[in-house]
Amino acid sequence: MEKYIGIMVGTVVFNGIKKGKTYYENLSFYEEAGEQYNLIPCYFRFKDIEPGVDTIMAYVLSEEGTYILTPIPKPPIIHNRTFTGKVSAKKKMRKLKEEGIVFFNEKNRYKKIRINNILRMNKKLVPHIPETVKAGKGNLQMMMDKYDELIIKPNSGSLGLGIAKLSRLSDQEWEFSYRRQKEMVKERFSTTWPFFLLKLIANPRTIIQKRIPLAKSKGGVFDLRVSVQKNDSGEWQVSGVVGKVAKKDWYLTNVARGGSCYSLPELLQDLPHLKEDQVFEDIKRLSLNVALQLEKELPKMADLGLDIGLTNEGFPMFIECNGRDLRVTFRNADMQEEWKKTHSTPIGYASFLYEKRGSS
Ligand SMILES: Nc1ncnc2c1ncn2[C@@H]1O[C@H](COP(=O)(O)OP(=O)(O)O)[C@@H](O)[C@H]1O
Ligand SMILES: [Mg+2]
Incomplete structure (x- = not known):
């Protein structure tokens, strides 16, 4: 048959x-x-x-x-x-x-805040999860008192659209960066919050997150897309890790926002103080633990695309989890083997599910 x-x-x-x-x-x-x-x-x-x-x-x-x-x-x-x-x-x-x-x-769409809260239930993961709160004036003030850099973004997937950044320049001064149509805008302010910032945080679907100080390579900050999938033994595996570099002087690495793709070894050439094997190991461990933790609350997950940031010290930080990874980052970075694996692993998992059905 x-x-x-x-x-x-x-x-x-x-x-x-x-x-x-x-x-x-x-x-x-x-x-x-x-x-x-x-x-x-x-x-x-x-x-x-x-x-x-x-x-x-x-x-x-x-x-x-x-x-x-x-x-x-x-x-x-x-x-x-x-x-x-x-x-x-x-x-x-x-x-x-x-x-x-x-x-x-x-199900493959989850609110970022929900994912954050589930991950924080696991003590081991807490140091790798940036503090995230719902938008609002009180919360923004609290986060500005606590951190020097913040990311303000929609609670649901956005392909990098509508994501703004706040950076402290001095005791009194902040810089507010965002995109207006095709233009990248930077505004300075001290006590009076810019109109667009007020508008953003008045939206109940906006969240405020501590900005992770992302390491730089190839002329921009970068983060990693990690494909974590269930395999033919029904277990989570990391099918591939690939880097996305933001345009020069910009803070979004999304491929849809002009980010370019590189393999991790390529990116680490610019960070010679980091050991490739160690960095890989740390990213893999975090990614697998993230998948295991999410699965406890969100059943039937089998294929995730995690955004993982790396600090200059090589410490991996969770940014977000995509429930339907488009996998093209691997193609764009010329990582054919990994790209293939992201397609073949789910077929292996299906085979595992077939066998489980047959034997029960
Ligand atoms: N907390 C953060 N620290 C540093 N960079 C971030 C942070 N949040 C988002 N970014 C940058 O913005 C990009 C898009 O944010 P993300 O949370 O992945 O939303 P999206 O659903 O739009 O992909 C990330 O890949 C990263 O480059
Ligand atoms: Mg993302």
């Missing part, structure tokens, strides 16, 4: 399959892993799967090497690569799960 592994994608990726243009998904990596694990990847959207219906129409690779929309048995194991958080989707999701279908990474 054929065993299918469902890859649930968004509309843009789905529509691109026929044209061979699938953006951040590299289907050939899924196919290769499918061969290795004896699973057939099939690709579809959330709207293509219905409770009470045994088959679905999905793209499957044909013998000729082209993708054909084919009716196939509903796959029992599904890797979610799209967002399914909508309220209207909840009921359908519940019904599908009642039928015994397993979605991994079912």
